[in-house]
Amino acid sequence: MSDSCNGSGISGNTSGRNLGGIREVEAMLVGVDLVSAARRNIEFLRIVADTRWLHEKARVVEAIRRYNELWMPLVSDLTVVGSTPPLVLPPLDVEWVWFCHTLNPVSYRQYCELKFSKLIGKPAIFNEGNEEYALMRCKEIWSRKYPSEPFENETDLDVRIPAVTDEELLAEVTKHRFLYSKFSEAYRSEIVYLIAARHRYKGFLHMVQRFSDECSRFVPASDILLMWLTHQSYPTLYAEDLKEMEGDMGKVVTVWESVKEKEVKETKMLWETAFDQPYEKAGGEIALKSEITASVKSPVHWEVSDTDVNTKYKSMLPRFLLEVCLFVKLNLATQQNVKWEFLRLRMLRGHKELKLDKSISNFHYDSWQKSWNLCCEFGTKGVVLEIFRQGGHCFKGSSLQGTVTFHWNELLRAPSQTLEREVSQQVRIVASITPPVQAPYLLKCVPDRVTDDSGAMISDLILRMNRYRPQEGRWLSKTVLDHARRECFVVRMRVGGGFWRRGGETPSPVKWEDRIIEIREGSWSYVAGSIGRAPEKVIATATPKEPPEQWKAAWNFSTGDELMIGWESSTSISSLCFYLGNQASPESSVGWKFSLAIM
Incomplete structure (x- = not known):
């Protein structure tokens, strides 16, 4: 499948060439659908990362044997030179070894030519139905060809690890064990992100081809690296x-190689020379260190789900996050003195107190400089950048010289999710974002008015509306707000009884076992100003009960669970213990213990 570039250049006033304006980039063809292939590879890497048995050394050694002795001869017999690869897929362990082997194109090519006198290709399968068919077809052929060999890896982990016959391939597989950590962010699988990454990958290939004699090492950004590895697979x-670029691609830094700052700087300068754009972007960063590690700390918490985990409570609206990156470059035509000028960033909506200032004198004329890299909520709508001139000794305050706005929706529709703007003919700004992805819910609980047994706030207004019928009961109430300060729930705890009219009645306390906690779904029904009634729908309750001897407090939940809390203290340490369990399903019970040393 041919894959041609059809993106246009970055918008804005700029005299430099961009990716969409170079015919060599637009004409560059890639024979595989990189967008679909990258999505499939990311999902495959996630499965590999979650399949723990696949990383046991005994299983890996056996997988390599099955790959060398069984799979490659099988697929070689089915492969016809000059035609598309056969529609078969091996079992997971063999496919993982195959994938790792293809990420070293030189070694893989030599291996295929030495053993089979031809290069063995991989079928482009991006549909679950076709993938299942290819796997079942392979299983049938496998069973006929190797009746004594199981299709799945059934290595016994208790036996001694067999002798390693292919040390080089074992090193390749071991090296890529944590490859998913490089591309685990949720936005990596978004179509718009992958289309932009494909576009930049073609630009990267053009840059390598054009400047191969001027640079010894090219460092791919993370989005370009994803496309390169997908292409190699x-x-x-x-x-x-x-x-025509086989020798040039040997100068590209591979996934686990460490790079030097000088190499990164050279790559950035060549990209800016070719396209007059910053090389890095949101979701397209460069990591100077590439150690093999099981956990990579990200500045943004991207833990999300493919589907909304909340399917029950309509009062909770999903929250979306995106990453935004802004680069600044001074305009060569600027003749003014920028010593007293500064650039301010603020959000288009919300976060009124957020104002990030940077002096314009810190920016450069000859290169793009990363100024801000932020994680923003999609509800903020965009960012605003303003140029101010500071007042002199005789004038106080600062005067606004110019302003530009980047809207999230506008950036999402732009090629590569990147736009360029010019402020007051002095500063060029390039903004890029990642596609918004659903993030964990963010809830905040704030105190509210005391309510009665019916859920109405204790108030003269409610009394008048009820024709001065007394309000019975006292409940401490709190309102739960979401990330946009919308009311989602009302939490109430019964603390007193008695009636309230307009006098000085004192509520009577209730027993511990009567201090029920309830959660109501929805927002307050306001009758006037901030006075209102709690929503009627009760979705959960917690009823206190007499705790067992070793515990201090206990509650029964309406879900059937029970929560118990206990604490122990001594002269040197205090411990707080929690237990959450369900008598109907004891296997789901969990407990925690926290200790605090007393100094």
């Missing part, structure tokens, strides 16, 4: 597409 198409 289809070896016949990769070899055909880049047959």
Whole structure:
């Protein structure tokens, strides 16, 4: 499948060439659908990362044996030179070894030519139905060809690890064990992100081809690296597409190689020379250190789900986050003295107190400089950048010289999710974002008015509306707000009884076992100003009960669970213990213990 570039250049006033304005980039063809292939590879890497048995050394050694002795001869017999690869897929362990092997194109090509006198390709399967068919077809052929060999890896982990016959391939597989950590962010699988990454990958190939004699090492950004690895995983198409660049691609830094700042700087300068754009972008950063590690700390918490985990409570609206990156470059035509000028960033909506200032004198004329890299909620709508001139000794305050706005929706529709703006003919600004992805819910509980047994706030207004019928009961109430300060729930705890009219009645306390806690879904029904009634729908309750001997407090939940709290103290340490369990399903019970040393 041919894949041609059809993006346009970055908008804004700029005299430099951009990706969409270079015919060589637009004409560059890639034989595989990189967008679909990258999505499939990310999902495959996630499955590999979650399949713990696949990383046991005994299983890996056996998978390599099955790959060398069974799978490659099988697929070689089915492969016809010059035609598309056969529609078969091996079992997971063999496919993982195959994938790792293809990420070293030179070694894989030599291996295939030495053993089979031809390059073995991989079928482009991006549909679940076709993938299942290819796997079942492979299983049938496998069973006929190797009746004594199980299709799945059934290595016994209790036996001694067999002798390693292919140390080089074992090193490749071991090296890529944590490859998913490089691309685990949720936005990596979004179509718009992958289309932009494909566009930039073609620009990167053009840059490598054009400047191969001027640079010894090219460092790919993370989005370009994803596309490059995806391209490599289809070896016949990769070899055909880049047959004229085979020597040049050896200068590209591979995924786990450490890079030097000098190499990164050279790559950035060459990109800016070719396209007059900053090389890095939101979701397209460069990591100077590439150690093999099981956990990578991200500045943004991207833990999300493919589907909304909340399917029950309509009062909770999902929250979306995106990453925004802004680069600044001074305009060469600027003749003014920028010593007393500064650039301010603020949000288009919300966060009125957020104002980030940077002096314009800190920016450069000859290169793009990363100024801000932020995580923003999609509800903020966008960012505003303003140029101010500071007042002199005789004038106080600062005067606004110019302003530009980047809207999230506008950036999402732009090529590569990137836009360029010019402020007051002095400063060029490039903004880029990642596609918004659903983030964890963010809830805040704030105190509210005391309510009665019916849920109405204790108030003269409610009394008058009820024709001065006394309000019975006292409940401490709190309102739960979401990330946009919308009311989602009302939490109430019964603390007193008695009636309230307009006198000085004192409520009577209730027993511990009567101090019920309830959660109501929805927002207050306001009758006037801030006076109102709690929503009627009760979705959960917690009823206190007499705790067992070793515990201090206990509650029964309306879900059938029970929560118990206990604490212990001594002269040197105090411990707080929690237990949450369900008598109907004891296996789901959990407990925690926190200790605090007393100094």
